[in-house]
Amino acid sequence: MTPRKDRSVADTPPTRRHENWWRGAVIYQIYPRSFADGNGDGTGDLAGVRARLGHLADLGVDAVWFNPWYPSPMADGGYDVADYRGIDPAFGTLEEAEKLIAEALDLGIRTIVDIVPNHISAAHPWFAAALASPPGSPERDRFWFRPGRGPDGCEPPNNWPSQFGGPAWTRTKNDDGTPGQWFLNLFDSQQPDLNWDHPDVRGEHEDVLRFWFDRGAAGVRIDSAALLTKDPGLPDLPEPVGSAVPAPHPYTDRDDLHDIYRSWRRLADGYPGTRVLIGEVWMPDMERFARYLRPDEMHTAFNFDFLSCPWDPERLRASIDTTLAAHRPVGAPATWVLCNHDVTRTVTRYGRADSGFDFATKAHGVPTDLALGTRRARAAALLTLALPGSVYVYQGEELGLPEAEDIPADRRADPMYLRTGGTDPGRDGCRVPLPWSGTEPPYGFGPASADPWLPQPADWADRTVEAQRADPGSMLSLYRTGLRLRRAEDALGDGPMRWLDSRPDVLAFGRGDAFACVVNLGPDPVEPPAHRELLLASGPLDGDRIPPDTAVWLRI
Missing domain, CATH: 2.60.40 (Immunoglobulin-like)
Incomplete structure (x- = not known):
């Protein structure tokens, strides 16, 4: 397809045509597999999104962020990317993505795409070439291949853990079937980590940014943004002191990361309008967090301190104060997030005795009071929409959807669940397909003959878009009114409080x-x-x- 260089975010309707739109934007997160199914195969797709753009326009959002829509074996919900320049056939085609970006822009809605720079899929041509090449080859230098430790190299090269459980190393097999080298995978074994010291890796990702900016994308969300670079010596992870690993960490928040994001910012600033860089930066040290938001690096980063905060006035006030104080010296706006595709849905979390969020404590069968959680989620919606900066709304939050906690074991797909033998419930419960209309599954998600890729609860009839649109007291009506007022009030969005x-x-x-x-x-x-x-x-x-x-x- 011809890149859409003739069209830019400067062409949006007058109410949203300003270069600093991102400082006070309301950004809606779309998990493509679960938003809307256009072709009736049970999986959400770009045709479904295009058909439902009116919902987003009526809601009043400024931009949409898509979780990865690239070709992928889906070992980790699309975060195992096999081709950064294509669209997975389950979602549609590149031509459809270009049409979607243009059609959304006609409604005043910008598009943000997900970039996954820490790792690629084991199905990516680069990794296939690495496996087919001998140790020490240029193809393997793009990754972290190492011999093992112990007798016959049978132990991993170091003690780094996978984010999904178990060691962060997977051993290969030689052509003759004997055990070979190990490769690093901080996530799933199907997601080999890239070596960001290699010029091919840096050049490839800059080219990928250009590819999507040329097609009208208004920005990129950078997955696992603090993990890219590693200590080249790959030392063992030291024992934590208190609750933190002594600095410098061998693979988290390393100082050489900032040169990468400065180069990305220079590239983004070369495009018309504003192409934003948005980081997924899990960082307990707010001073180090703010370094990513210096004027020549990222525009914004997700505020995970607020997202994980319990429903407690002292803790929330402290999180707000700390967040604003950290952003103030670098002149960046804060972001406010209640939920996303990785965490327990707000309605369920706020109904629990412990209403904070921590991956380490996520477990099956934690009691919740959904009526209480819904009241608090409604209040939290007005809180976040009134705070200074930008707001992210995860699909289904505007409907007050709870976590789906009764998914059968044989339907669960998240590697967090699979790699822990089911002790961790994983993230499938917040990824269940949206209910649009009707009184029983699939609730208008797709044609009634299609079974959605994750089962929907049987009691969601009153939570559909259709049911809530007609109810002035619904969560959807609250969000629509809140976003309309936010747009009308000059004091809301970016600015002081x-x-x-x-x-x-x-x-x-x-x-x-x-x-x-x-x-x-x-x-x-x-x-x-x-x-x-x-x-x-x-x-x-x-x-x-x-x-x-x-x-x-x-x-x-």
Whole structure:
């Protein structure tokens, strides 16, 4: 196909045509396999997305971020990429992707694509060539091939663990069937890590960025952005001191990463409009986190501290303050995320006794109160939409979908579940296909004859888009109204905020001269501050008072 160089994000409708759109954007995350099925095979696809663009326009989002849509064996939900310049046949074609980018842009919605630079699929031509070549060959230099330790090299080269459980090394076989070298895979064994010291790796990824920017993509989300470079000596991971590994870490947040992202920023800045770099950076040290957001590196990065924070006024206030303080010196906007394709859905998490999130504590059968979780999720929606910066909405959050926790073992596909022998429930529960209409599965996800790739709960009839669109009290109506007001209020989005006087169990802050958000996280109703108008409430009020687990937007 001819690259769409004749069209840029500068061509969007006037209400969204400004180079700093990303500083206050509402970005909707699409997990393509589960958004909408256009061809009736049970798997979401680009035809399904194109048919449902009206939903996103009505919702009022500024951009969509697609999880990987590339050709892939799907060993890890598409994060095992076999070809960065194509579209997996299960999702459609490159031509359809180009049409989708253009059609979304006509509605004022920009497109952000997922880039996976730490590793590729074992099915990628580069890795196939490496396996077919001898130790020490140029083809193997693009990866981390090493001999093993111990008798006959039968032990991994070091003690690094896989993110999915077990060792981060997989042993190859020689042509004669004897054991060969080991290769590094920080994730699944089908995802060999790339060697970012190799010029081919750096050049390839810069070319991939150009490929998608030429086709109209407004930015890229960078997967596992802090893991790319490794200590070339591949030393053992030292014993943690307290809760942290002593610096410098052999493969996380290494200083040489920043040269990579500076080169990417120079490339992005060479395009018209603004092509943004968005990092997935899991970083407990907020000062080091902010280094990725210096003016010549990434534009924004995901705020995982806020995402993992429990429904607790002191912890939330501290997370907000820490986040804004970390971003202030580098002039970058904060991002606010409640849920994504990797974590327990908000409605379920907020209904639990421990409402924080930690992969290490994720387990089967944790009790939840969905009514409580829904009230809190509604309040959290207004909280995040009122905070300074940009907001990410994971598909289904606008419908108040809970985690699907009763997926049969033989239908689960996540390597987190498979590699731990089922002790970790994995991430399938937040990836169940969306319900669009009707009273039983597949709820309009695709033709009724198709069985979705993950089973949908039988009690989602009242959570479909169709059912909620007609209900002014629904989660969907709350999100649509909230996003409309956010767009109309000049004080919302990017900009400063100030805390207002309130009880310790209440979060109250002002934006601009006349807007306030008040969230009651305490056990008793509270009086709102003096105001001229109630703009929006996350739930029914108690007379004039704000009930527990409720948020309001006020004209003060």
